[in-house]
Amino acid sequence: MKKETSSELFQRASELMPGGVNSPVRAFKAVGGTPLFIKSGKGCRITDADGNEYVDFVGSWGPLILGHAHPDVIRAIQEQAAAGTTFGAPTAVEVELAESIRGAFPSMEMLRLVSSGTEATMSVLRAARGFTSKNNIVKFEGCYHGHHDGLLTSAGSGVATFDLPDSAGVPRNYSRNTISIAYNSVKAFEDLSEEVLADTAAVILEPVAANMGLIPPERKFLEDLRAFTRERNILLIFDEVITGFRVSYGGAQEYYRIRPDLTCLGKIAGGGMPLAAYGGRAEIMRCIAPLGPVYQAGTLSGNPVASAAGLATLKILHNKSLYRELDQRSTKFFDALREVLTGKGISLVTFGSMFTLFFRAKPPKNFKEAKECDTKAYAQFFWNMLNQGIYLAPSQFETNFISMAHGEQDLEQALEAFRKSI
């Protein structure tokens, strides 16, 4: 594997950007070594700056369910870019995208398009607090909802990777209103004091947790949470930034048939461009300016190029049989992988087309258990795989994604690499 160009770029980048990157997990700190700089992608494969090719299971951390550079998405981007990239005024393509999103997520009676998942979760909390006039937000340990001040306590993803209990720079006053409890435990929620619950605006969670590695919910956990929040007049927010259009066209809420009050989307919804959304019950969303007193805005919100990419992606995904095919191909791959892992003290956790290999004999049920994994062994395994042309998440606390562009041969190549690497 040649690395000269990536190494040279990393040196230059490190003088300019903290850790040489624009988002921490990209820095490969958790697995050692220097990150690869990627030059191009097509289908399920990416090529780095030195010309090495990899089967990609990161998929830009989730958005690329159709694979890299899908021709329909590229065409939509090119056509819209040629007509103008941003106007700061409404466009038809935003309306079409919003209609498609609501078609897939009927609980999002009204919605707002924004530019990142972080912006969506930040704004949704403001809406929840504005609507209820309450202050507390309950979140779950190991769930990651982006990097804004309100939700960085006991967070997953990069915060877990670098073992930061919370982030520096967040005023204590902010995090005082964020209460973090164990995932998959309604009891932890019920055990919160009356005083806390009485001032709780919302509960936010990843309905299928994917930022502490992949940890699916117990169905009863989600059902009880829905019942309990409804009883208490507390809003339930599903952060479906990863699961939206991934676990099914209508996300985890369609899969589990649970209707949250508010939902956040991102990643796939933007077809690989910077776009996200939040929305929910119309009476809550009517609190947003200019209809109501909750302020939220954005120069590039609902950007037409990003909206066109999202719309082109959703037009393809609307054919739900694609999900059946993807799930079937993924299941076959996972069955074969499970055989490779037999007796190795590693657990494979899967959900649809998502998977994590936990370096721990038993699949974890929550963040505390996920943190007991052998991260050193994961790092070595990661490099073994990379050296054989397989690009996995460079951290134990992330999820890998199979896209619709991963064919039988690509998955067979990956299996062979797994056999050798394990």
Ligand code: PLP
């Ligand atoms: N919510 C979840 C569930 C995520 O996984 C992420 C990012 O990975 C976010 C929110 C934040 O999204 P973004 O990185 O676009 O700000």
